Amino acid sequence: MKMLLVMVLLLHVSQHALPGVVEVNEGAESVLLPCELHGIPTKENLRVVWTCSDLSPRFVHQRGEEGDLEEQNQRYRGRTSMKPDALDSLDFSLTLRKPHLSDSSNYTCSITDGVNVRRVTDVELKVKDLQEEVKVTEGAESVILPCRTTPDLPKDVTVEWTRSDPDLMMVHVYPSTSKEFMKQSKFYRDRTEMYEDLLRSGDVSLTLKHPTDRDTGSYICTVYRDKDILRQKVVLIHVKEPFPSWATAVLVLLVLVLIVSAGVLYHFRFCFMSVYQVKVESGAESVLLPCRTTVHLPGDAKVEWKDNKYRRVHVYENSSDQPEKQNQFYRTRTVMERNPLQSRNLSLTLKHPTDVESTTFTCRVYSKEGNILMEKQVRLTVRVYQVEVESEAESVLLPCRTTVHLPGDAKVEWRDNTYRKVHVYENSSDQPEEQHLLYRTRTVMERNPLQSRNLSLTLKHPTDYDSRTFTCSVYSREGNILMEKEVRLTVRDCQVEVEEGAESVLLPFRTTPDLPGDAEVEWRRLETKPEMKVHVYQNGSDQPEDQDQVYRSRTKMNQDPLKTGDFSLTLEHPKHGDSGRYICRLWRGGDLMRRKTVQLKVKGRVQVQDQRTSGTEADPTPLMADQSV
Numbered sequence: 001m002k003m004l005l006v007m008v009l010l011l012h013v014s015q016h017a018l019p020g021v022v023e024v025n026e027g028a029e030s031v032l033l034p035c036e037l038h039g040i041p042t043k044e045n046l047r048v049v050w051t052c053s054d055l056s057p058r059f060v061h062q063r064g065e066e067g068d069l070e071e072q073n074q075r076y077r078g079r080t081s082m083k084p085d086a087l088d089s090l091d092f093s094l095t096l097r098k099p100h101l102s103d104s105s106n107y108t109c110s111i112t113d114g115v116n117v118r119r120v121t122d123v124e125l126k127v128k129d130l131q132e133e134v135k136v137t138e139g140a141e142s143v144i145l146p147c148r149t150t151p152d153l154p155k156d157v158t159v160e161w162t163r164s165d166p167d168l169m170m171v172h173v174y175p176s177t178s179k180e181f182m183k184q185s186k187f188y189r190d191r192t193e194m195y196e197d198l199l200r201s202g203d204v205s206l207t208l209k210h211p212t213d214r215d216t217g218s219y220i221c222t223v224y225r226d227k228d229i230l231r232q233k234v235v236l237i238h239v240k241e242p243f244p245s246w247a248t249a250v251l252v253l254l255v256l257v258l259i260v261s262a263g264v265l266y267h268f269r270f271c272f273m274s275v276y277q278v279k280v281e282s283g284a285e286s287v288l289l290p291c292r293t294t295v296h297l298p299g300d301a302k303v304e305w306k307d308n309k310y311r312r313v314h315v316y317e318n319s320s321d322q323p324e325k326q327n328q329f330y331r332t333r334t335v336m337e338r339n340p341l342q343s344r345n346l347s348l349t350l351k352h353p354t355d356v357e358s359t360t361f362t363c364r365v366y367s368k369e370g371n372i373l374m375e376k377q378v379r380l381t382v383r384v385y386q387v388e389v390e391s392e393a394e395s396v397l398l399p400c401r402t403t404v405h406l407p408g409d410a411k412v413e414w415r416d417n418t419y420r421k422v423h424v425y426e427n428s429s430d431q432p433e434e435q436h437l438l439y440r441t442r443t444v445m446e447r448n449p450l451q452s453r454n455l456s457l458t459l460k461h462p463t464d465y466d467s468r469t470f471t472c473s474v475y476s477r478e479g480n481i482l483m484e485k486e487v488r489l490t491v492r493d494c495q496v497e498v499e500e501g502a503e504s505v506l507l508p509f510r511t512t513p514d515l516p517g518d519a520e521v522e523w524r525r526l527e528t529k530p531e532m533k534v535h536v537y538q539n540g541s542d543q544p545e546d547q548d549q550v551y552r553s554r555t556k557m558n559q560d561p562l563k564t565g566d567f568s569l570t571l572e573h574p575k576h577g578d579s580g581r582y583i584c585r586l587w588r589g590g591d592l593m594r595r596k597t598v599q600l601k602v603k604g605r606v607q608v609q610d611q612r613t614s615g616t617e618a619d620p621t622p623l624m625a626d627q628s629v
């Protein structure tokens with residue numbers, strides 16, 4: 001009673017506070033929804049619940065010691081977390097990873113003692129779509145409307161570039177099948193282009209050729225990916241910059257696209273609005289982004305290299321490099337000639353290029369008054385090492401070797417394309433507690449990787465969920481990147497085929513043994529909405545009452561799967577209707593530990609004439625004769 005009284009007092013105060021508004025741009029890594037209790041800890045039986053009334057089920061996240069935890073809304077699975085010591089510190093703030101536009105809603109943080117529920121705070125989350133401004137100067141050959149999403153897009157992704165003012169117009173559709181092509185507005189026909197490797201890079205930027213005044217306005221890039229919709233706005237502004245007339249003339253004359261392989265520098269006379277293509281292997285020590293000119297450059301000019309996110313890559317001003325003006329990401333990684341204005345060689349050496357920089361860099365020179373004296377673009381593509389492996393392979397090697405000397409106190413970090421830590425080697429030993437649960441106990445690196453310069457990683461029991469890009473980075477003690485290399489892993493789909501009428505079929509899934517005993521295992525049917533529960537193992541035993549009717553008493557998993565690491569599922573009497581994608585997920589708390597999908601195909605049995613007379617309709621074993629028909 002005393003406890004509740006304290007709570008009521010505390011809550012009385014916080015209810016007067018206005019509901020907080022938290023804004024975040026879609027595409028951000030995460031957002032924090034604040035919720036804090038100030039005062040005397042009242043922890044007995046305390047449970048924290050984050051809810052959202054627009055949803056069903058309402059539960060976004062909960063933490064507590066007692067009581068049945070209701071099901072967390074699927075949309076938030078694996079995306080929410082609270083501090084481990086939340087109940088002690090009374091800081092119940094919720095971290096929501098990868099906020100989507102559709103997460104915009106009012107969230108409530110409450111505490112309960114199991115009987116009474118008290119609201120601590122309301123937070124209105126506004127996830128805004130990104131807006132970028134792009135300026136294009138008169139007479140420009142083309143302009144890039146930037147739009148990026150996560151790399152490794154599925155093949156069935158659709159991208160639409162539309163424009164809403166003055167009229168609704170379809171600017172570009174991907175994929176550009178003839179049907180989609182018909183949707184494109186005539187105004188943009190033959191003037192638009194997207195990158196060829198957009199599925200891999202996630203760079204769905206649009207190149208618009210011959211931009212004019214009439215192209216000025218707002219463009220929306222919409223990416224439809226599975227159930228996710230990413231929307232990004234780009235505002236195109238046409239600037240009538242007083243271009244020197246000679247420059248315009250050169251501009252009209254020059255549409256040069258030169259292919260230069262890494263290491264080979266082309267002597268290039270003109271440095272004007274042409275796009276160089278530079279290709280380099282991932283893991284290369286450095287790459288040269290060429291930019292030269294024959295134009296005289298005044299001694300007080302300023303040189304600025306930027307990437308396509310408008311981040312400053314390198315700045316040279318007042319006759320010296322200006323490292324403090326650089327973006328953090330590029331700091332200590334760039335080198336320019338000592339007297340670039342005098343030598344007219346503004347080329348930039350970029351150390352440890354990674355796939356993140358498969359992008360267009362712009363080199364610009366400004367006069368003291370701020371006018372653009374010259375501009376040049378370089379498109380850098382980093383080729384990624386590819387590894388492919390069978391679906392049931394015991395392990396796969398992700399190669400990463402270097403020839404540079406690595407100091408003994410360097411740190412090696414393997415991460416995946418969503419920045420999950422795959423393996424960490426620091427202070428001369430592996431750091432398993434730093435690894436994400438998905439990868440824990442699944443990775444092996446050489447004993448002395450820095451000495452042998454072999455940082456290759458063995459990943460055990462790869463599944464289709466590991467089909468992604470992995471990055472191997474080495475950091476000095478000061479945190480500078482010494483090398484970085486990417487490896488693209490493809491794990492072939494696991495496909496199982498069986499004849500209808502067979503006794504049973506096995507959906508294989510083996511992973512590392514000795515998993516924590518409180519993990520939950522769920523086999524589900526993908527493609528069904530909601531995903532049908534095929535088999536549930538929780539709390540040390542199968543949970544048949546959680547299964548969907550269709551699968552009840554037809555599924556079996558081996559004893560002690562968490563101990564053996566064998567989650568293979570036996571499905572009895574497979575029917576044609578069982579064909580489809582099955583997914584097995586291992587959870588611990590809200591965190592995903594393992595994931596694998598299996599494609600099952602149950603082939604319909606061909607009817608045999610004799611069967612009618614055999615009179616054994618109930619016999620489910622297939623007749624050998626079936627196969628010969």
Ligand SMILES: *[C@@H]1O[C@H](CO)[C@@H](O)[C@H](O)[C@H]1NC(C)=O
Pocket residue numbers: 104105106124
């Ligand atoms: C959240 O609540 C505020 C105030 O009650 C309301 O104005 C707003 O529309 C709500 N937002 C959403 C997304 O429901």
Ligand SMILES: *[C@@H]1O[C@H](CO)[C@@H](O)[C@H](O)[C@H]1NC(C)=O
Pocket residue numbers: 317318322
């Ligand atoms: C460059 O010099 C000018 C004039 O001396 C000064 O205003 C400006 O701040 C300097 N810039 C940097 C980056 O030092």
Ligand SMILES: *[C@@H]1O[C@H](CO)[C@@H](O)[C@H](O)[C@H]1NC(C)=O
Pocket residue numbers: 265267288335336337345346347348349
């Ligand atoms: C331009 O400078 C880079 C170093 O920044 C150098 O590697 C390159 O050879 C130079 N190019 C020419 C043509 O001098």
Ligand SMILES: *[C@@H]1O[C@H](CO)[C@@H](O)[C@H](O)[C@H]1NC(C)=O
Pocket residue numbers: 426427431
């Ligand atoms: C490694 O050692 C440094 C300094 O001794 C320490 O600050 C750091 O926390 C250690 N890292 C790990 C993961 O043990």
Ligand SMILES: *[C@@H]1O[C@H](CO)[C@@H](O)[C@H](O)[C@H]1NC(C)=O
Pocket residue numbers: 397444445446454455456457458
């Ligand atoms: C690098 O180490 C891996 C084991 O982590 C080993 O399989 C591989 O052969 C090594 N590569 C070389 C070139 O030594």
Ligand SMILES: *[C@@H]1O[C@H](CO)[C@@H](O)[C@H](O)[C@H]1NC(C)=O
Pocket residue numbers: 539
């Ligand atoms: C899990 O097991 C414990 C102890 O065996 C039991 O008290 C608890 O009710 C079980 N929970 C569920 C959800 O089955």
